Structure formats: structure tokens, C-alpha cells
Amino acid sequence: MADTVTVDARGLSCPQPVLETKKVLEKLTAGRVEVLVDTVTSRENVARFAGSRGWKVEKEERGDGFCVVLLKS
Amino acid sequence: MKGFNKLLMSRLGPAITGGVVGALASLLVFFGNPGNMGICVACFTRDIAGALGLHRAGVVQYLRPEIPGFILGSFLAAFLAKEYRPRSGSSPIVRFFLGFFAMIGALVFLGCPWRAYARLAGGDWNALAGIGGLVVGVGIGIVFLWQGFSLGKADKSPKWAGAMMPLSALALLALLFFRPLFGAEGTGPVFFSASGPGAAVAPVAIALAAGLLIGWMAQKSRFCTVGAIRDLIMLKDAHLFNGVAAFLIAAFAVNLVLGQFKPGFESQPVAHTNQLWNFLGMVLSGLAFTLAGGCPGRQFIMSGEGDGDAGIFVLGMLVGAGFAHNFSLASSPAGATSFGMTATLIGMVFCLAVGFLFRIKMD
Numbered sequence: 094m095a096d097t098v099t100v101d102a103r104g105l106s107c108p109q110p111v112l113e114t115k116k117v118l119e120k121l122t123a124g125r126v127e128v129l130v131d132t133v134t135s136r137e138n139v140a141r142f143a144g145s146r147g148w149k150v151e152k153e154e155r156g157d158g159f160c161v162v163l164l165k166s
Numbered sequence: 167m168k169g170f171n172k173l174l175m176s177r178l179g180p181a182i183t184g185g186v187v188g189a190l191a192s193l194l195v196f197f198g199n200p201g202n203m204g205i206c207v208a209c210f211t212r213d214i215a216g217a218l219g220l221h222r223a224g225v226v227q228y229l230r231p232e233i234p235g236f237i238l239g240s241f242l243a244a245f246l247a248k249e250y251r252p253r254s255g256s257s258p259i260v261r262f263f264l265g266f267f268a269m270i271g272a273l274v275f276l277g278c279p280w281r282a283y284a285r286l287a288g289g290d291w292n293a294l295a296g297i298g299g300l301v302v303g304v305g306i307g308i309v310f311l312w313q314g315f316s317l318g319k320a321d322k323s324p325k326w327a328g329a330m331m332p333l334s335a336l337a338l339l340a341l342l343f344f345r346p347l348f349g350a351e352g353t354g355p356v357f358f359s360a361s362g363p364g365a366a367v368a369p370v371a372i373a374l375a376a377g378l379l380i381g382w383m384a385q386k387s388r389f390c391t392v393g394a395i396r397d398l399i400m401l402k403d404a405h406l407f408n409g410v411a412a413f414l415i416a417a418f419a420v421n422l423v424l425g426q427f428k429p430g431f432e433s434q435p436v437a438h439t440n441q442l443w444n445f446l447g448m449v450l451s452g453l454a455f456t457l458a459g460g461c462p463g464r465q466f467i468m469s470g471e472g473d474g475d476a477g478i479f480v481l482g483m484l485v486g487a488g489f490a491h492n493f494s495l496a497s498s499p500a501g502a503t504s505f506g507m508t509a510t511l512i513g514m515v516f517c518l519a520v521g522f523l524f525r526i527k528m529d
Contacts, residue, residue, distance in 0.1 A: 103319065104253070104255075104256065104318075104319030104320040104321060105256075105316065105319055105320075106256060106317065106320070106458075106459035106460075106475070107390075107393060107459040107460060108311065108393070108396060108397065108400065108401070108459075109311075109316055111401065112311060115401075131251065131253070131322070132249075132251060132253075133249050134388050137175070137388070138388075141403070141405060142401065142403070145403070157251075157322060
């Protein structure tokens with residue numbers, strides 16, 4: 094399994110969590126990406142964006158925020 | 167209630183919220199709010215600034231209950247869903263001035279993005295220049311975002327830090343209900359217009375209920391009229407734009423039914439026909455809102471869910487409204503003022519400087 098790439102988008106305001114995710118996903122054709130966010134808004138925005146780009150999305154609570162796990166094989 | 171919330175958080179959420187906000191914008195005109203101003207986040211904040219004596223334009227002073235309604239509706243929705251997350255620290259002082267200049271631009275045009283759409287739905291074609299300006303302003307903001315623009319990260323704040331804006335909203339409602347008069351000359355400290363747009367008001371209960379409902383729905387659905395344009399251009403994502411489309415359709419339909427649709431350029435309520443400054447005022451606002459991450463409605467909603475930076479932006483808008491009238495920057499139906507034009511250009515220089523200077527490498 095490929096290494097996990099982590100994007101720490103906690104504390105960023107709209108639309109930066111999505112833009113940071115986009116930057117990473119554009120470099121990858123497959124793999125596992127974990128995006129850390131701290132608001133439900135960012136969680137949903139990142140999930141919707143990645144889903145629209147063909148990534149499988151899983152959402153987890155982590156610490157005070159959330160981790161959006163993006164998978165593509 | 168759970169089903170309703172789930173629906174608002176679904177793909178349909180922004181469209182449902184936009185439809186309700188648009189319909190209420192037209193209905194509130196019917197109930198007494200000024201023409202094509204059933205809901206205007208900027209104008210209503212300006213009215214509140216006047217009511218608090220921050221400016222002395224006697225025709226635009228009223229404690230609009232819709233505004234505290236937005237904050238409290240959002241607070242309740244967020245708190246009950248455990249989404250209340252006090253946070254701040256993303257360049258708050260810069261956000262204050264973005265709010266300040268966003269308000270100047272909005273008052274040169276005479277409306278926030280919500281009202282721009284409401285004006286269009288009422289047949290005020292001058293709104294087209296404003297909406298064009300809004301799109302250009304958002305576009306400039308997008309260029310900065312592509313280049314890595316960021317005001318930095320916000321941090322978690324202590325639990326009670328997020329309560330400041332909801333408590334302020336309660337204080338505004340208390341002032342509205344008790345109308346204290348202990349200022350010099352037997353008037354004030356709270357002022358209420360006797361004539362003009364500030365005296366055109368929907369019944370308090372209706373206005374407050376509309377504000378609470380919108381605050382609740384917008385918190386759940388993330389309805390944002392600037393994010394709508396931004397995401398459509400930047401990410402080809404129409405999720406939020408559906409909300410704007412639904413707003414326009416609903417507001418237009420209700421206006422038509424109530425006989426409030428009056429197409430034309432001339433003699434539109436609380437509007438002027440100087441298209442260059444309708445356009446440029448909204449370029450400034452659109453840019454400031456994009457750099458701050460959302461339209462004024464969204465900033466109020468976020469301030470209710472504990473976002474201190476959004477709260478600071480809102481306070482910048484409030485102070486900006488005071489300056490706009492005290493310094494003769496706000497337009498009137500006669501048109502934009504030379505001071506307003508100058509302030510718009512200063513605001514643009516400020517926003518462009520912020521856009522250029524706040525770029526953070528995130529790698």
C-alpha cells in the first residue's frame with residue numbers, strides 16, 4: 094500500500110481546505126490521502142470535491158476535528 | 167427536525183435555503199420592509215449602526231431584528247448539532263478592515279449581494295451592473311486564491327469566546343424591545359427613523375422569525391452568495407450556486423404574485439442609475455468578501471457558530487457603515503458621491519495590497 098499523504102487544513106477558511114486538497118490530488122493518480130479539518134463545513138466541502146474527482150471518501154472524527162480519508166486504487 | 171436538518175445538509179440544501187431566503191426577501195417587502203430590501207445584510211447592518219448612533223443619517227436608523235435573528239438562528243442550529251466551535255486568530259484585524267471596505271462598496275452600490283439579487287428579482291435592472299461588479303470582484307479574489315492567498319490559520323478559542331456575537335445579538339434585541347431613551351435631549355441612545363427606509367419596517371415578530379429561520383437554514387446548508395460564484399468559477403462546482411438561482415426564482419415569483427415586480431432603470435427604490443459606480447462598488451465588495459471567505463450573510467452565520475474572525479468582519483462592517491454615512495461615502499438615489507468614489511478606490515488599493523501581501527506557502 095502506498096504511503097498516506099496528509100493535508101493539514103485545520104483553521105483555514107473557505108475555500109482553502111479544498112484548494113490544498115486539490116493541489117495534492119492533482120499530483121496523484123491513486124493512493125490514500127488524509128485531510129485534517131476542524132469544521133463540518135470544511136469536511137463536507139473536501140468530501141464533495143474529492144468525491145466529484147472520483148475518490149472514495151470516508152469521514153472520521155479525530156481529536157477536536159475531523160479526518161477526511163480519500164482513497165483511490 | 168432531524169429530517170429537515172439532513173435535507174439542508176444534503177445536495178439540495180443551498181437550493182432550499184436560497185428559495186426560502188428569496189421568498190422571504192420579497193414577502194418582507196410586502197410586510198413593510200423597504201422596496202427590494204426585504205433582506206439586505208449590508209443595509210440592515212447600516213440601519214443598526216444608525217440606531218446605535220454610530221451615524222446620524224436620520225432616515226436609516228432601526229434595530230433590524232433580522233440581523234440578530236441570523237446570528238441566534240445560526241447559534242442554535244450549530245449548538246444543538248454540536249457544531250458550535252469557537253475559533254479565531256486568522257488575521258482578525260485585517261478582516262476588520264475587509265469588512266469595513268466591503269460595507270463601503272456595498273453602500274456605494276446600495277446593497278449587499280443578497281440585495282443585488284433581490285433588486286434584480288424586483289425588476290431593478292441597475293442591479294445588473296452591481297452583480298457584474300460582484301462577479302469581477304470575486305474573480306480578482308480567485309486570482310489571489312490561486313496564488314496561495316491566505317489570512318492564516320484560525321485556532322480553537324475558549325468555549326465562551328464564541329458567545330460574544332450571540333450575546334451581542336441578544337443585547338440588540340433587548341434594546342429593540344425596551345427602546346431606552348436616556349440620551350441628551352430626551353432621545354437616544356437608540357435612534358429610530360421617523361421617515362425614509364429606516365421607518366419602513368416589517369412587524370418585529372415576523373422579521374425576527376424570518377431572521378431566525380434563515381440563520382438556522384443557512385448554518386446547516388452553508389448558503390453563501392459569494393462562495394456560489396467563487397466555487398462555480400474556480401472548481402466548476404454549482405453546489406452553492408443552486409442557492410443563488412433558487413433565490414432569484416423564488417424572489418421573482420413572489421414579487422410577481424404580490425405585484426412587486428416593476429421592471430426598469432429609473433425610480434427604483436433605494437437605488438441609483440450611476441452604473442459605473444454600481445459596478446465598481448460591488449467589485450470592491452466582491453473582492454473583500456472573497457478574501458474574507460464569504461458573503462456578508464455567511465459572515466453573520468459563521469459569527470453565530472463561534473467564528474470570532476467572522477465576528478470581527480461583521481464589526482468592521484458595522485463601523486464601516488458608521489463611516490459611510492458620517493463621511494458622506496454612501497450613495498443616495500441621486501447617485502454616488504465623490505467621497506464615496508474616492509473611498510471605493512482606497513478600498514480597492516487596500517484589498518489588492520492584502521491580496522498580494524498575504525500569500526502563505528503551505529507545503
